[in-house]
Amino acid sequence: MNQLLETGLEKDLEENINENTIEEKQNKFLGSAIGKTINTAIDTGLRIILPNSIEDGVIDIKNALFSEGLKEGIKTAINSAINLGKSAIGIVTGKFENVSQAYSAVKSGGIIDTASKALDSAIKSANKNGLIKDGTAKLLKKGKNVVKECISSNIEKTFMEQVDSIEKIGKYINNWNKCLETKDIKGMDREYKKIQDKLENVLPLEQTLDQVEAISNVQTLIKNKGGIEKISLEEIELAKKLV
Secondary structure, eight states: OOSOOOOOHHHHHTTOOOOOHHHHHHHHHHHHHHHHHHHHHHHHHHEEEEHTHHHHHHHHHHHHIIIIIIIHHHHEEEEEHHHHHHHHHOOOSSSSHHHHHHHHHHHHHHHHHHHHHHHHHHHHHHHHHHOOOOHHHHHHTHHHHHHHHHHHHHHHHHHHHHHHHHHHHHHHHHHHHHHHHOOHHHHHHHHHHHHHHHHHSSSSHHHHHHHHHHHHHHHHHHHHHTSSOOOOOHHHHHHHHHO
């Protein structure tokens, strides 16, 4: 489903986070991914709550809610959920080792309830300032649980997709290693491309990134040497360790 409005939420979240460490990369990824997820959930929820409104009317309502604090409230909810969630499940290093940890952290951080409170506040403010009518405000308040359910189900869907992507990368890495054993350079290139394509939209997990970097080192070595037949097993193993 297309989003009703490009909120800039994901961009704002990314600009607030540096990208120097694995932890920061993970926070940046989750902030952007969950921001998109919540944005889509709000679109879906508003269409359900306001089934008789024309598209432009729904867009105006969403604009009003975001201008009255919903956008900032969601940003706060996401950043707080990641940080509080890590504490709640006892991640000392702050780094997520798997997707399940990330999902548990987000759920433990109370993101859904916090986003719901931000929605309440935005509805009240937009109504008070005359941006939405009394009847619309009542419908939104009455249907708030619909939006909460949309957020919850969309977050779960997002993390299920992450699990699937991580599993696929693992399969591609195994396939690449098999191709390396048989010196199938075309197969290695094929699997490496699959890994790179999938890696663009997956949670940065340190173990996965290390495996991919090792593969990348070998791919670069083969290219620089002019072919896999010109490389010794020792050189390949050394390239893998330069991570």
